[in-house]
Amino acid sequence: MPPKKKNAGGSKGAHALPPPIPEGEILTDNQKKQWKVGNAIGSGGFGLIYLASSDIEKKVTTSTAEYVLKIEPVGNGPLFCEINFYIKAAKKDMVESWKKKRKQYHLGIPIYIASGQHERSGHKYRFMIMQRFSTDLQKLFEKNNKSFKESDCFLIFLQVLDTLEYIHEKGYVHADIKASNLLIDIDDDSKVYLVDYGLATRYLSSSNHKPYKEDKRKCHDGTIEFTSLDAHRGADPSRRGDLEILMYCLIQWLIGKLPWEDKLTDKEYVMRKKNDFMKNIGSSLKRMFAGNSYLDSLVGLVNYIKELEYDESPDYSRCRNYIVSALEEIGEDSNSQLTITMMPRKRGSVGHLSDISKRQRQKSPDQTTSAGTQRGRRVLKKVAVAAKDSSSEREIESDMPQKKPQPKRLNEIKKSAIQTKRTNHKHLHKSLLTDDDEEENDNYDSESSSEEEWEEPAHKKATKKQILTRTSKQKKGDTDKISTSSKKQTVPKKTVKRVQRRSTATQTSPGLKGLKKKMKK
Template identity: 50%
Template sequence: MPRGKARTAATARKPRAPNLPAPFVNGTILKDLRKKEWKLGDEVGKGGFGLIYLAAEDVDSPVAQTAEHVIKIEPHSNGPLFCELHFYQRVSKPEMINAWANSRKLKYLGVPKYITHGNHTRGNENFRFLVMPRFGTDLQKIFEGCGKQFSKETVLALGLRMVDALEYLHENGYVHADIKASNILLGFDNKQEQQDQVYLVDYGLVLKYSPDGSHKEYKEDPRKAHDGTIEFTSTDAHKGVAPSRRGDMEILAFCMLQWLCGKLPWEDKLLDKNYVADSKIRYMEDIPALMRACFSKGESHGEISKFLTLILKLGYEEKPDYNKYKTLFKDGLKKLGVKDEWKLHLPVAGTSAKKSVKRKSEEASECSTPKKKVRGTPKVATTSGSLQHTPKPAAKPRQGTPQTARGTPQRARGRGTPQTARGRGTPRTGTPRATASRASIKSPMKGDSVNSPQTIKSPAKVQTVKSPVKSPSKGNNSKPSTRRKVKRSRAKKVDAWVQTSPR
């Protein structure tokens, strides 16, 4: 089927806002359809439309934090849990899953097993609930905790387990349509997480792709465009086409690609759904360009590239070749020296994150280095010829004397003293020593410190000398004898000040 440019979904439907119930009190008792009682513990999660609580069969004791069951509760008015219940009842019975795993010699199948469900009334509100096995941390938290990048070994091993799960769903007539890291959870058994088991959960968007025995037809519908999680949803879903087995495989490929490179090329504008759709369609038609965009350093990830190519050739109604995908991933693991495909090699949370924080701090220190050079040059005092020994005395007259504040900034940076002369319309003198002397004998403002070199009262003659006398710049025709007289008179006054000033 065509993969051309996505239509602009001007009339695309907006997702209905979730109707989350008020929290349930710890210790609430629920009865399933068989009248068996379940006791709620602490809230441990929040889905798109409902709440998830720890649960225990023993209603006479507090629910332990190591409880091995959870209960998902949603109002009757919400639809996702209704769809999920039907899926679990029809496809996820323990005997069905066990038989499938045994027939294919799998250590486990990453699909949750159905336990029970029921209805509950609280006041005037009616709820439905689903009892499920408890799971551990979701993959998204682990992904973010290690710097948003998994090793190739981890990605290929995760791909194997997800292909197993999707094959089971597809063979039973369903597609998931919302594969992503936050919907993949670690296993939980014997009161602890299982680091080498992952389960695909959240079947609120699950759909039968052949409800009447024949596959749904390819039909674009702008009103249904962009359904799913925007960064991973398939190119078919962007055009409003009903979910398919091909779509599930494409979503998985986008997830694996992100886990490998850290960020997909279209993640810079996720709010622009048409941009995301067009980017995916364009890159799927040029997979080498997609790989270059994801791996700018030229890393070799042939397995994911071949996986995307196989999906590109897959027809909308065509059955995926699951064995070919799994062989591709297994061969990749063998090349990496991995002998056990069931090991996930998940990173320790925080390891890469610390490295990334360190890199950021190093970059920050590098960025701040030039600022230190500008502020702290010890050459300021020597090049300007100033008599100040510390920067503190100069700070007071700079704040209280407008003329000094205007005339001294450039001198503090070691660029000489052009501003002192320029601010009063006087050409540059080209003699830093004379300019510095003139700056140091200015009249003080009231309240200045006696210990400051600029607090010595200068005669009025100094002011009259400063303004009218214009020190010639280079190339000026003024008489040099006049300039020398002015220098000598100032030098004598400075010497007199040095002899009389307190030490």
């Protein structure tokens, strides 16, 4: 007995899901080619989806399956419409010819492979063989807290726009564009494909566009949050309606939520909110994207879509230019490859799509430490680094001269030490002179009243060797005078100063040590 066209609740117009097909079943398409069925991997709105392979001798597994099988009872209509679309608009030679003519690297429309009918246990089925894809954008969107990187949003828009231009050229409109109908290529995650053409319809009738006509029985058709205003009013889908739906998707990808998503069960409310949005595009978008550099580009795009006539052919290049401008505003290139980069989270981030499962598999037990423990370790590490930096700074500062306000008692001690230093300079100078020069030196000392460091006259300078010799003799008590030959020798001023400073430091070191002891007390 054929399945009834009712769901569990018995609502009118619902399509029944077919009884499951056992794994290993062999199906024959209209071209007499055989296909082997694998495990069920999902279900659409009107049918089931299985893994499939053209190699009927081997078991169909996830690693060997190159295709998927979409199947539903013959009494259901959506798959019939979808197969009809693929046969008329998505054959391989059609798609390749378009790409070559437009010089496009990628066109996001699946290629028609095969279709046919199958009978089992008294039930008749209609099936279609499709290329196999990876995950859909909706799952990635929700996994990433309902947000995508801005450049990814714009690049996805451009790929879908290219696909819409192609199917519009073939006389069809999609009418159900959304993230769950956008699939990632299984081998190249830079490619996005628009799938599910069960609601695709022709907008042309005898080479002319269908006239605008509202039908209350068709009101609000499609996915409610993205449905175009034409569909809300019951009019047939149009090319401008496809662009409006894609525009709503873009806004959701950029900000995470559309303004009318708070009450999706009330379809009239959703339609009113969309009307308000389209009447006040500038102010509406400014509230959503305040401070974003690409705001003007979005305003231009939405205004253009709003101004399109129901039967007007869109200027796809103009729409494309608005998005290219938005990409340039954020420093990106429209020729960049889509990478489906996930947005950073509050703690950590998720990177490239192909790395997600790999990192999860390679996660070690040490990485499962609680968040609180990890934060504690980070804090301790920061404290240790800060302490090390502080210690290094103290060592550097200890080697540098410090100018700090000194107490009154310490100032008096310093004055005494300075006076002692002057006296030592004086005795050292006299010990280096001959008897004939002592009188001249006395006159020089009486004239020197400044606190500057003592400096020997240029014509009475001694060599470093002579100074060291005299110092050694003084320690032994020898009072012999330096030889008269030293009078005629001249020594550079810097050398004498350097030796004098070293000698003075040696003689005054006990005083400095005493000064430190007093400071400690």
